[in-house]
Amino acid sequence: MRLSDAPKGAQAVVQSVTDAHPSDPIAQRLRDLGFVAGEPVRLVARGPLGGDPLLIQIGSTRFALRKTEAARVEVFVGGAA
Amino acid sequence: MSAIAMRVALVGNPNCGKTALFNQLTGGRQKVANYAGVTVERKEGRFVAPSGRTLHILDLPGAYSFDATSPDEAITRDVCHGRYPGEAAPDLIVCVADATNLRLHLRFVLEVRRLGRPVVLALNMMDAARRRGIVIDVEGLSRRLGVPVVETIAVKRGGAKALMERIDASVPEVAPAPIDEADVEQLHAEVRSILADTVKLPRDTVALDDALDRWALHPVFGLAILATLMFFIFQAVFSWAQPVMDGIEAGIAALGNWVTGFLPADSALHSLLNDGVFAGLGAVLVFLPQILILFLFILVLEESGYLPRAAFLLDKMMFRVGLTGRAFIPLLSSFACAIPGIMATRSIQDPRDRLTTILVAPLMTCSARLPVYTLLIAAFIPDHAVWGVFNLQGIVLFALYFAGIFSALAVAFVIKRMRKDKSEHALIMELPSYRLPNVRDIGLGLWERALIFLKRVGGIILALTVLLWFLSSFPGPPPGATQPAIDYSIAGRLGRMLEYVFSPIGFNWQICVALVPGLAAREVAVAALGTVYAMSGSDDAVASQLGPVIAHQWSLATALSLLAWYVFAPQCMSTLAVIRRETNSWRNVAVAAGYLFGLAYLASLATYQIARALT
Numbered sequence: 001m002r003l004s005d006a007p008k009g010a011q012a013v014v015q016s017v018t019d020a021h022p023s024d025p026i027a028q029r030l031r032d033l034g035f036v037a038g039e040p041v042r043l044v045a046r047g048p049l050g051g052d053p054l055l056i057q058i059g060s061t062r063f064a065l066r067k068t069e070a071a072r073v074e075v076f077v078g079g080a081a
Numbered sequence: 082m083s084a085i086a087m088r089v090a091l092v093g094n095p096n097c098g099k100t101a102l103f104n105q106l107t108g109g110r111q112k113v114a115n116y117a118g119v120t121v122e123r124k125e126g127r128f129v130a131p132s133g134r135t136l137h138i139l140d141l142p143g144a145y146s147f148d149a150t151s152p153d154e155a156i157t158r159d160v161c162h163g164r165y166p167g168e169a170a171p172d173l174i175v176c177v178a179d180a181t182n183l184r185l186h187l188r189f190v191l192e193v194r195r196l197g198r199p200v201v202l203a204l205n206m207m208d209a210a211r212r213r214g215i216v217i218d219v220e221g222l223s224r225r226l227g228v229p230v231v232e233t234i235a236v237k238r239g240g241a242k243a244l245m246e247r248i249d250a251s252v253p254e255v256a257p258a259p260i261d262e263a264d265v266e267q268l269h270a271e272v273r274s275i276l277a278d279t280v281k282l283p284r285d286t287v288a289l290d291d292a293l294d295r296w297a298l299h300p301v302f303g304l305a306i307l308a309t310l311m312f313f314i315f316q317a318v319f320s321w322a323q324p325v326m327d328g329i330e331a332g333i334a335a336l337g338n339w340v341t342g343f344l345p346a347d348s349a350l351h352s353l354l355n356d357g358v359f360a361g362l363g364a365v366l367v368f369l370p371q372i373l374i375l376f377l378f379i380l381v382l383e384e385s386g387y388l389p390r391a392a393f394l395l396d397k398m399m400f401r402v403g404l405t406g407r408a409f410i411p412l413l414s415s416f417a418c419a420i421p422g423i424m425a426t427r428s429i430q431d432p433r434d435r436l437t438t439i440l441v442a443p444l445m446t447c448s449a450r451l452p453v454y455t456l457l458i459a460a461f462i463p464d465h466a467v468w469g470v471f472n473l474q475g476i477v478l479f480a481l482y483f484a485g486i487f488s489a490l491a492v493a494f495v496i497k498r499m500r501k502d503k504s505e506h507a508l509i510m511e512l513p514s515y516r517l518p519n520v521r522d523i524g525l526g527l528w529e530r531a532l533i534f535l536k537r538v539g540g541i542i543l544a545l546t547v548l549l550w551f552l553s554s555f556p557g558p559p560p561g562a563t564q565p566a567i568d569y570s571i572a573g574r575l576g577r578m579l580e581y582v583f584s585p586i587g588f589n590w591q592i593c594v595a596l597v598p599g600l601a602a603r604e605v606a607v608a609a610l611g612t613v614y615a616m617s618g619s620d621d622a623v624a625s626q627l628g629p630v631i632a633h634q635w636s637l638a639t640a641l642s643l644l645a646w647y648v649f650a651p652q653c654m655s656t657l658a659v660i661r662r663e664t665n666s667w668r669n670v671a672v673a674a675g676y677l678f679g680l681a682y683l684a685s686l687a688t689y690q691i692a693r694a695l696t
Contacts, residue, residue, distance in 0.1 A: 059184030
């Protein structure tokens with residue numbers, strides 16, 4: 001499922017990052033920041049208005065990602081794709 | 082030992098402490114804070130190493146990757162690749178990494194290593210890493226990376242000693258780091274493998290951060306905490322400052338009386354010092370305590386790491402109107418003064434979002450509008466209780482503040498609709514660990530802020546005040562003149578001319594005259610109105626006597642129209658000057674001044690005509 005749809009608090013593992021359009025700089029940046037296959041991530045919190053942005057923990061770092069940004073990240077949650 | 086100074090560049094991820102290390106090495110005082118993107122330009126310093134060699138140190142903006150996505154990251158990339166105009170590639174790159182966050186930072190270290198230049202890795206924040214029980218095998222890390230590794234604590238005095246010795250002593254022997262070609266997946270795999278071999282991490286996060294964030298980012302409590310905090314800051318800025326401001330005012334008045342006491346009361350010099358220098362500068366100087374209190378809060382918030390959290394909470398709302406959560410910090414400072422607010426937009430890395438924020442920042446009600454608002458409200462709005470609990474004067478004041486905020490959001494929305502570039506711009510914002518602010522850093526920050534302000538008062542504001550006095554004093558009235566002296570002066574004639582433009586919005590010629598010096602700073606308009614109404618005395622005396630005079634002479638419609646004018650009008654040349662400096666474009670200054678004056682005129686026209694029809 002998409003990281004933007006992941007349940008709050010659940011441990012997930014990155015499957016891939018998809019380019020929203022050819023040579024998508026945001027997808028590239030996400031990969032640079034460590035969103036690569038096999039990396040564990042966790043959705044820590046959702047923003048107060050419409051659940052946007054999302055607070056994502058990856059390694060020791062927390063990033064605020066907008067839903068559209070997090071939607072580029074495909075994750076496994078607890079074995080479900 | 083070469084005669085040519087060696088060039089050393091500090092690079093690394095945002096918020097890893099490069100600037101703090103730079104300050105340690107060079108004795109500099111560049112701004113440091115606890116959020117990503119404090120440094121947005123390349124800064125240069127030098128120090129003489131113990132060996133006697135001179136070293137050039139470059140502090141570069143933080144970057145997550147050489148695949149730059151923002152202008153400040155591009156600077157770092159270009160300098161490191163030796164492509165920055167007028168700048169040779171650095172002889173040595175000091176790659177700074179946060180020891181508590183190596184999972185993220187090591188990847189960029191590997192990217193820097195691929196440049197094939199001599200690299201030293203500085204593991205910064207080693208104190209925090211030890212507190213968290215993180216054990217790093219420094220020898221092993223150095224072996225795996227093939228570059229020298231030193232530990233640093235940039236916030237502690239002497240915390241960069243090892244780095245300084247390393248740069249100085251062993252530089253000639255530092256071999257260019259091995260080059261390898263790897264794609265992003267391989268880089269991450271290498272980072273994982275290095276970490277597994279050399280770093281013991283008890284847990285990924287700090288328990289305190291998790292606990293604080295559960296409250297600070299909670300959908301309900303988080304917003305409540307933010308609102309309470311903002312309310313508290315406003316209260317503090319207005320109430321704590323008052324006694325000090327009264328003291329400064331009294332002190333300036335006493336000094337003015339003492340100095341001018343030696344001069345004949347009707348001499349031009351007496352008038353220049355009394356009405357020009359002391360009344361004018363005093364009116365501005367009085368805002369120093371407010372500015373310092375606001376900056377105290379801003380510095381503490383910056384150091385603590387809370388500001389990115391506030392940006393997180395508000396991003397959605399600000400995104401809808403075409404801003405970004407990152408704009409929260411600059412817009413907050415604009416309530417004190419748009420000038421530091423506009424300077425703070427440097428932390429917005431996206432140039433499009435940054436320009437929008439700069440253009441709407443002057444709509445935030447800055448403290449210089451308060452004297453004008455207070456004067457008019459006290460003179461025209463009855464001191465009625467509304468629904469038993471609220472005060473009508475207070476409600477009008479709040480309405481003026483909200484008019485500013487609302488129009489800023491509306492203007493941002495219009496800019497969003499107008500711009501052709503609809504591409505998606507990322508938030509992707511790192512939330513740092515919380516940190517206890519350092520008292521010494523805060524003290525230094527406030528001291529520098531005070532110096533900047535005093536230089537401004539002593540420079541441009543003094544010059545304009547003296548100029549204004551001349552314009553309203555000369556030429557003097559002809560012999561046998563029946564009108565007040567100001568009618569014959571340049572300022573008086575100018576007012577009569579401007580009246581043609583401003584009579585549709587209800588301004589008389591006296592207001593028009595006051596608007597001209599009020600261009601320098603809004604609060605000057607109060608003093609200028611006093612002068613125009615042929616009064617003398619200190620700013621305070623003018624303000625308290627001016628009230629009844631204008632209440633008698635102006636219509637309610639004129640007063641409301643002037644209030645509406647001050648919500649919008651860019652009556653502040655310093656703001657326009659800082660827009661020019663920060664955006665490096667006169668066009669943006671023209672756009673800002675044009676739309677703000679346009680809105681001011683329309684708002685005043687509507688207010689005046691409606692109020693006149695109703696009364």
